[in-house]
Amino acid sequence: xxxxxxxxxxxxxxxxxxxxxxxxxxxxxxxxxxxxxxxxxxxxxxxxxxxxxxxxxxxxxxxxxxxx
Amino acid sequence: xxxxxxxxxxxxxxxxxxxxxxxxxxxxxxxxxxxxxxxxxxxxxxxxxxxxxxxxxxxxxxxxxxxxxxxxxxxxxxxxxxxxxxxxxxxxxxxxxxxxxxxxxxxxxxxxxxxxxxxxxxxxxxxxxxxxxxxxxxxxxxxxxxxxxxxxxxxxxxxxxxxxxxxxxxxxxxxxxxxxxxxxxxxxxxxxxxxxxxxxxxxxxxxxxxxxxxxxxxxxxxxxxxxxxxxxxxxxxxxxxxxxxxxxxxxxxxxxxxxxxxxxxxxxxxxxxxxxxxxxxxxxxxxxxxxxxxxxxxxxxxxxxxxxxxxxxxxxxxxxxxxxxxxxxxxxxxxxxxxxxxxxxxxxxxxxxxxxxxxxxxxxxxxxxxxxxxxxxxxxxxxxxxxxxxxxxxxxxxxxxxxxxxxxxxxxxxxxxxxxxxxxxxxxxxxxxxxxxxxxxxxxxxxxxxxxxxxxxxxxxxxxxxxxxxxxxxxxxxxxxxxxxxxxxxxxxxxxxxxxxxxxxxxxxxxxxxxxxxxxxxxxxxxxxxxxxxxxxxxxxxxxxxxxxxxxxxxxxxxxxxxxxxxxxxxxxxxxxxxxxxxxxxxxxxxxxxxxxxxxxxxxxxxxxxxxxxxxxxxxxxxxxxxxxxxxxxxxxxxxxxxxxxxxxxxxxxxxxxxxxxxxxxxxxxxxxxxxxxxxxxxxxxxxxxxxxxxxxxxxxxxxxxxxxxxxxxxxxxxxxxxxxxxxxxxxxxxxxxxxxxxxx
Numbered sequence: 048x049x050x051x052x053x054x055x056x057x058x059x060x061x062x063x064x065x066x067x068x069x070x071x072x073x074x075x076x077x078x079x080x081x082x083x084x085x086x087x088x089x090x091x092x093x094x095x096x097x098x099x100x101x102x103x104x105x106x107x108x109x110x111x112x113x114x115x
Numbered sequence: 116x117x118x119x120x121x122x123x124x125x126x127x128x129x130x131x132x133x134x135x136x137x138x139x140x141x142x143x144x145x146x147x148x149x150x151x152x153x154x155x156x157x158x159x160x161x162x163x164x165x166x167x168x169x170x171x172x173x174x175x176x177x178x179x180x181x182x183x184x185x186x187x188x189x190x191x192x193x194x195x196x197x198x199x200x201x202x203x204x205x206x207x208x209x210x211x212x213x214x215x216x217x218x219x220x221x222x223x224x225x226x227x228x229x230x231x232x233x234x235x236x237x238x239x240x241x242x243x244x245x246x247x248x249x250x251x252x253x254x255x256x257x258x259x260x261x262x263x264x265x266x267x268x269x270x271x272x273x274x275x276x277x278x279x280x281x282x283x284x285x286x287x288x289x290x291x292x293x294x295x296x297x298x299x300x301x302x303x304x305x306x307x308x309x310x311x312x313x314x315x316x317x318x319x320x321x322x323x324x325x326x327x328x329x330x331x332x333x334x335x336x337x338x339x340x341x342x343x344x345x346x347x348x349x350x351x352x353x354x355x356x357x358x359x360x361x362x363x364x365x366x367x368x369x370x371x372x373x374x375x376x377x378x379x380x381x382x383x384x385x386x387x388x389x390x391x392x393x394x395x396x397x398x399x400x401x402x403x404x405x406x407x408x409x410x411x412x413x414x415x416x417x418x419x420x421x422x423x424x425x426x427x428x429x430x431x432x433x434x435x436x437x438x439x440x441x442x443x444x445x446x447x448x449x450x451x452x453x454x455x456x457x458x459x460x461x462x463x464x465x466x467x468x469x470x471x472x473x474x475x476x477x478x479x480x481x482x483x484x485x486x487x488x489x490x491x492x493x494x495x496x497x498x499x500x501x502x503x504x505x506x507x508x509x510x511x512x513x514x515x516x517x518x519x520x521x522x523x524x525x526x527x528x529x530x531x532x533x534x535x536x537x538x539x540x541x542x543x544x545x546x547x548x549x550x551x552x553x554x555x556x557x558x559x560x561x562x563x564x565x566x567x568x569x570x571x572x573x574x575x576x577x578x579x580x581x582x583x584x585x586x587x588x589x590x591x592x593x594x595x596x597x598x599x600x601x602x603x604x605x606x607x608x609x610x611x612x613x614x615x616x617x618x619x620x621x622x623x624x625x626x627x628x629x630x631x632x633x634x635x636x637x638x639x640x641x642x643x644x645x646x647x648x649x650x651x652x653x654x655x656x657x658x659x660x661x662x663x664x665x666x667x668x669x670x671x672x673x674x675x676x677x678x679x680x681x682x683x684x685x686x687x688x689x690x691x692x693x694x695x696x697x698x699x700x701x702x703x704x705x706x707x708x709x710x711x712x713x714x715x716x717x718x719x720x721x722x723x724x725x726x727x728x729x730x731x732x733x734x735x736x737x738x739x740x741x742x743x744x745x746x747x748x749x750x751x752x753x754x755x756x757x758x759x760x761x762x763x764x765x766x767x768x769x770x771x772x773x774x775x776x777x778x779x780x781x782x783x784x785x786x787x788x789x790x791x792x793x794x795x796x797x798x799x800x801x802x803x804x805x806x807x808x809x810x811x812x813x814x815x816x817x818x819x820x821x822x823x824x825x826x827x828x829x830x831x832x833x834x835x836x837x838x839x840x841x842x843x844x845x846x847x848x849x850x851x852x853x854x855x856x857x858x859x860x
Binding site: 063065066067068069070071072074075077078079080081082084085095096098099100102103104105106107108109110111112113114115 | 220222227231412413472478631
């Protein structure tokens with residue numbers, strides 16, 4: 048039963064995952080993973096709230112073009 | 116099939132899988148079937164006449180051609196020039212900082228890249244080009260993207276990726292020298308100004324005298340601010356949740372726009388003139404560029420991405436389900452003369468300029484260098500993201516073309532003929548179309564045009580030029596057919612206007628901000644303090660200069676006695692294509708420098724074609740003696756008439772209006788000359804660089820970053836192969852410490 052439910056839910060989960068990735072919702076998780084790759088630990092990484100502030104503040108300094 | 120596992124470190128699993136698949140009978144059958152579908156699509160679109168042509172043939176011709184191009188031509192370009200090295204680490208891996216440099220899943224990056232390159236351009240150009248019939252536009256969109264646009268995006272992405280994601284301007288400086296770099300940078304800045312101004316005109320033409328539209332677009336500002344505050348203080352990082360709330364509010368705003376439209380008081384409040392809207396846009400642009408991005412820009416960008424993907428999917432589903440019948444002939448009279456009302460000029464070169472985005476767009480080179488190359492996991496993925504992403508945009512352009520050519524012809528021309536021709540009334544438009552249009556088989560009546568306006572909840576749809584309203588009308592008819600029928604048409608019309616406006620506003624505010632930084636950098640050469648982006652005075656000055664630059668062209672366009680968009684849109688297309696010429700010239704020089712002059716025709720042919728188009732167009736705009744076409748011919752015609760004491764010429768009434776034409780044509784003519792000269796200088800320098808590298812004895816110093824071995828794995832294509840799955844499992848089984856990489860701390 049639960050296997051069947053999981054199979055049914057799989058495409059919806061995939062769409063949700065893609066949407067979250069595309070919109071950048073998982074940016075913090077990616078940042079943590081990257082931090083761990085570089086430092087071997089997650090200690091010292093920015094906390095979630097500080098990270099999101101930093102993301103938009105960094106955009107202030109490095110604007111990105113959107114095409115026509 | 117031969118499978119090779121590439122290792123860079125004996126202690127680690129392979130970093131890549133190189134597979135050379137053999138042709139199996141099943142595969143041959145598959146590709147033959149795709150080729151047959153594409154061929155039947157093309158035969159129906161190009162040759163079969165006299166029957167009802169349905170939209171699905173366009174989809175067949177386009178998708179079939181894209182698949183073949185992606186599988187064969189893109190691989191050819193990859194094999195001959197780009198030669199991705201599976202051992203080599205990309206900038207995302209080497210400079211990983213968890214932020215702008217970070218390895219990003221190829222499927223996600225494909226979406227990011229597509230969302231960044233596609234905007235209002237591929238939607239608007241094909242709609243205007245529909246006045247020449249459906250065939251010329253279809254041919255150029257599909258073949259243009261295969262041999263020019265996608266090649267440019269792919270190669271720029273590749274070269275930038277080998278140079279740590281350096282921008283086009285920086286690559287131009289590296290390859291063409293300091294002077295070439297400065298000229299290219301000035302060109303890029305000027306071209307951005309024109310792009311912003313013309314997109315502004317497009318959106319103002321859709322909103323002027325439309326209380327419904329103005330209200331719902333105005334509401335996007337408080338909605339964005341609300342989203343910004345929500346994400347900053349209440350639920351940081353909840354991007355999808357915030358976007359869903361935003362989209363919900365947006366739909367409410369569209370519905371509320373209907374009430375505004377019906378209420379006499381509020382409808383008067385939001386009934387704005389074009390000049391008022393232009394000033395609003397400039398004020399908005401200024402604040403969007405100086406305020407912190409979290410307040411306005413970032414949430415609007417989320418909203419726009421969300422709407423972009425949703426609406427494009429919706430339109431694709433609508434076209435497939437409704438499968439509308441094409442109304443426009445394959446080729447109209449306007450393909451061979453210069454009398455078309457939507458834009459002036461003959462098929463060559465002006466069709467290729469009007470449809471810029473969707474076939475070949477220089478602006479993409481700014482995304483393909485700088486942003487995307489810093490995120491790519493493996494060099495071998497550049498084909499999917501660069502070439503594939505552009506094919507997607509081309510498909511959007513095909514859908515826009517289909518939406519336009521399936522509209523009633525009378526309706527199409529009533530919407531796209533400028534006000535001086537129609538007088539702005541349904542009666543005037545019907546008279547113009549029935550008697551003066553100059554195309555056979557187009558009839559309409561004032562009652563029909565008035566009825567169409569009522570259906571979409573507008574006071575009038577006559578002379579709603581610029582492409583956006585026409586596309587909105589086409590989308591409303593298609594989507595209304597699937598969801599809600601006629602009763603919902605006004606909702607879908609304003610939904611379409613809203614999403615085009617969202618794209619354009621995102622381009623305007625982000626573009627102004629980027630331009631402000633570019634200007635600050637340039638002035639920083641003389642007054643170093645301007646380089647500091649946190650210096651508010653400097654930010655305000657540079658922003659005011661940039662807004663003033665595009666704002667003056669915007670005001671000129673919306674007050675133009677001759678209609679504005681039909682004279683300015685070519686300048687938009689020319690500047691976009693000239694940017695493509697700069698990008699292709701830099702790529703051409705780089706290919707020669709790599710010692711691959713034999714393959715330089717791959718960027719060389721699109722470069723030559725693009726130069727032929729843009730230079731002919733510039734030549735005609737500057738030197739043509741036909742006042743409808745040449746800016747200077749028009750300039751002198753009006754000046755002479757004024758000097759002779761006349762107070763009207765053609766459809767222009769009054770000395771003040773005539774002086775406006777004299778002024779506008781002077782600016783347009785001067786810009787045409789400046790653009791053409793800048794690009795010619797860059798191209799000559801690129802050719803000189805190419806010549807030097809061909810005749811040089813021994814290899815020239817490379818500007819590529821040195822090779823560093825990759826220590827990560829990523830699949831090559833969209834779908835993982837079974838060998839890649841095995842390797843991925845090996846990596847997943849490793850301890851995190853074993854995969855620690857060298858990134859930036």
